[in-house]
Amino acid sequence: MKYLLTDQETERLRFRLLQDNDFDEWTNLFKEDHVAEFLGLDPKLSPSQLCQAWYDKTNNRYDKQLGGMNVLIDKKTHRFVGQSGLLVQNIDNEERLEVGYSILPEFWKQGYAYEAALKCKNYAFENSFADSLVSVIHFDNIGSEKVALKNGMIFEKITDEVFNVFSITKQVWMDQKR
Secondary structure: OOOOOOOOEOOOEEEEOOOHHHHHHHHHHHHOOOHHHHOOOOOOOOHHHHHHHHHHHHHHHHHOOOEEEEEEEEOOOOOEEEEEEEEEEEEOOEEEEEEEEEEOHHHOOOOHHHHHHHHHHHHHHHOOOOOEEEEEEEOOOHHHHHHHHHOOOEEEEEEOOOEEEEEEEHHHHHHHHO
16 A cells, blocks of 8 residues: 555564554553644544544545554564554645654653654655655644654644644755765
């Protein structure tokens, strides 16, 4: 499936598709304050309902070839760390390819989001999926903003009043690699 990083690896992570038996572990993300808002989901839903909405959205992306989030497995411990992937998004009536990442709280601030986001960016540009990439981040999500900036992206604009769009072009990426 185009855009999915299934079976790709980084130094510490292996990418694979989301599976039904990941549900309980992934529900832990939605127990954290503000995660629903950060992911554009209804904060009034329970953690289980939020996880189900996430699954529905992910499976819809897989089915419609709109990219999707891959599960991130720590290669050393074999633990589920989070999800990351390339997502086809409609931003202000324009189709864009997004580098997305969500990490389980117990693994925050350990570099996993950046490691996964870097792999997604490189994979997208190496396979000529797009001439530019974005990361769409809720304006209160400072951790994800730091990941986008470290990943070479710059602030582009605000969309939907609460999301900042960060972007990088393939040309800038090539210049950074030199």
